[in-house]
Amino acid sequence: MELLNRIRIVMVNTSDSGNIGAAARAMKTMGISDLVLVEPKEFPTAKATARAAGAADVLYQARVVPTLDEALADCQMVFGASARMRTIPWPLMTPREATQFVLNEPEGASIAIVFGREDAGLTNEELRRCHYHICIPGNESYGVLNVAAAVQVICYEMRMAVLAQQQAETGGAPAAKPVMPLEITDWDEPLVSAEDMERFMKHFEETLLDIGFFDPNNPKQLMTRARRLFMRTRMDRLEMNLMRGVLSTVQKRLKGE
Amino acid sequence: MELLNRIRIVMVNTSDSGNIGAAARAMKTMGISDLVLVEPKEFPTAKATARAAGAADVLYQARVVPTLDEALADCQMVFGASARMRTIPWPLMTPREATQFVLNEPEGASIAIVFGREDAGLTNEELRRCHYHICIPGNESYGVLNVAAAVQVICYEMRMAVLAQQQAETGGAPAAKPVMPLEITDWDEPLVSAEDMERFMKHFEETLLDIGFFDPNNPKQLMTRARRLFMRTRMDRLEMNLMRGVLSTVQKRLKGE
Incomplete structure (x- = not known):
């Protein structure tokens, strides 16, 4: 579960603090607790606390920062959650595919997953700050998940991947062998932030x-x-x-x- | 996608109509639209409609029924979403395992997935009405997902399973899609030699x-x-x-x- 401690959820410019609370709860149910808020429109609020339910601790520990730069400064791997197609294609993957990259991160690497605004997602400028884009394969006619629901799905996939790996290590069912996209395991030098x-x-x-x-x-x-x-x-x-x-x-x- | 049309989401005795709206949205983003509400505490409400966002149609078409029996009457397969451990063990599976059962259902079979109350889940009586129980493997110290978040995760798994099956059938692509080092498919420029x-x-x-x-x-x-x-x-x-x-x-x- 150590890997889950190195995953940071970053929410950019969230309008509805209820979604921040719901995201905190989604994170905690999956064993993830590092939440950073970039310029939330309203925070803290009673609404956020109510929606967080038993995850108030995640909410209280959340850091509020003025820029995405600050939120990402010490992270080695940055994913952006994106629903929109961009003019220049970026390395794009499903949440499940993303878990394979995360599992192959070297020990100690910090991983950020960035979520955008409720109405407009992440800007192109923000998306360009990410190594990879994660897209939840949704309904063609209406595939826009609520931001906290997207946090839930992606955190769930991360937890499932960690559980499968643990099971494989402890001699359980042979889990799918992690693919090594960039052979980044056992790298000789630390990755840059x-x-x-x-x-x-x-x-x-x-x-x-x-x-x-x-x-x-x-x-x-x-x-x-x-x-x-x-x-x-x-x-x-x-x-x-x-x-x-x-x-x-x-x-x-x-x-x- | 025909299979997704045969999946019904049943919400029992929901207190907060906001969760009903959020569940409708979660369903629609994954291509599922059959929602049945058993004795909701409040419905319809402006709150539910607001949280449904672009999935108001799912909400309007939702049926309200007085008993779980009525909600399940025409279904061949019934899953119950359960976070709690029960005294009598029931066939219990993760959402991902459940997809394998759903994929193996005969054509035309209707599948219900039942979600319980925000505070107390499903009663033992209700859980006994289910063929199988689905448990999202959460944090040991706080694993209780919001009900709409649970709907999102389970609908997401169903959609992912259907997509994987489609891909296997059409392209002959292996069900477990090999993760390319960089999703270089659909790149805008040819790679160099x-x-x-x-x-x-x-x-x-x-x-x-x-x-x-x-x-x-x-x-x-x-x-x-x-x-x-x-x-x-x-x-x-x-x-x-x-x-x-x-x-x-x-x-x-x-x-x-």
Whole structure:
């Protein structure tokens, strides 16, 4: 169950505090307790506490932060829950597929799952901050889950995966062997945090400006594509040092140093 | 999806009509629409309609009946959702296990899934009316899901099972879909070939030489690490053009072009 302690639920800009309470309850029933709220419209409220029922402790311990950056700063893996199709496809998976990635995270890695606004979900900007997008395969004609219901389904899948793995380890039924998407188990270097990743993307963009590089056909999408590329690699610290070293060296050479 | 049309959700003696609305929404998002209410404490209400959101149609079509008998009369298979342990053990399964029973029902059979009161669940008498009990494996210290959240989880499992079966029947795809390292299906650009990848790595190495970059601690491993980083991204053609454009621009700037 140690893995469940490393999962953080992040709710962005939630309008109805009842949904925050319901999400806290959904989390606790599945053994997940780290809740971070980015700019909730109303919180705390009596309504949230009522809907949390026996999970008031999760609600009281919830942190309220002003930006998504702060919510994700110390996380190595970021999922975004998304119902909408985007213009640039992002690595997309069902909650069940996502569990395989989570099970393969190295020990100690923190995992964030980000949920958007009740009416509009996550912005494209916010979705680009995620390594992967999770989509609950819903009804084509009306597939929009309530945000707390989506938290329940995804936390349930995470718990089911952990239980299946435990069962397999303790000699129970042979569980489906976890797929190793990026062979990230037994990695030799710690993975970078979301904060480090943002600094790298900023450094990359600066360097592109310094060298005067832009994609004449699609200037706006350039950084989005670059971000998608680097996000999905899950860089480790040595790799990031290497890449930042390259960028810094390019910048120095341009100044004639 | 025909199977989903044969699943009925039965809610017994619900106190809070908000939960009825939320259950209607949970059902509709998963493609299930047959809702029967046994002696709800309050219904219909504005609260229920508000919580149903885009699933008002499910709510309007819901039947209100005075007894569980009436709700179940034409059903061939009855599941009861139960969180509590009973003195007499009953065939008990997780939602995922239950889907296997549902998939094996003969064509045309109607399946009911019964949910109890917010505070006390189903009585022993009601539970004995069920063929099987479904238990969502929750947190030992607090595993009580909100009733609408439980409806969401169980309807989600039913839909996932139907989708997996469809996929197996149509595409011949294995029921357990192999998780691709990155859901590269439906990507917007074709992935690069091994040959392109080699050219890119060579270009990257040349550029590092041009800028005079090397890792003083580990010169040999530098390219190995860079290769591991870029190999595992599975670059597409547009991403590679972008990266090679960056490298070429750096090379030009160094020559003062």
